[in-house]
Amino acid sequence: MIPLDLTPYKSELRLKKEDGKVYVFDLIRSKWLVLLPEELVRQLLILYLIREKRYSKNFIAVEKGLKVNDLDKRFDLLVYNADTQPFMLVECKAPSVKITQDVFRQMAIYNMAFRV
Numbered sequence: 001m002i003p004l005d006l007t008p009y010k011s012e013l014r015l016k017k018e019d020g021k022v023y024v025f026d027l028i029r030s031k032w033l034v035l036l037p038e039e040l041v042r043q044l045l046i047l048y049l050i051r052e053k054r055y056s057k058n059f060i061a062v063e064k065g066l067k068v069n070d071l072d073k074r075f076d077l078l079v080y081n082a083d084t085q086p087f088m089l090v091e092c093k094a095p096s097v098k099i100t101q102d103v104f105r106q107m108a109i110y111n112m113a114f115r116v
Helices: 007-012 037-051 101-114
Strands: 015-018 021-026 031-034 060-062 065-068 071-074 077-080 086-090
Touching: 007 037, 021 037, 037 060, 037 077, 065 101, 086 101
Parallel strands: none
Antiparallel strands: 015 021, 021 031, 060 077, 065 071, 077 086
């Protein structure tokens, strides 16, 4: 794994508090989402990809469904290249979640579906 400090992008998050819950605005889906730890990672990574790596938000898909061995699954992020072909598949985990062999297996299975 490559260490990646996403904390500089925290100040760019659009947050609001409503009914005792904190929400974050998803730039890709244009909607407010409850700010859970995994969602924080996903939104910070989206900002990193857009600001630092210069990916257009039009080339980033978030939490879309896919079929894997006849099972319905959802990926966290899929980045497309200029030819609109899948380029990078990202699985986001909360900072407290340990990256285990099961996580790598999950990504390998998703990778087979997209051939990324």
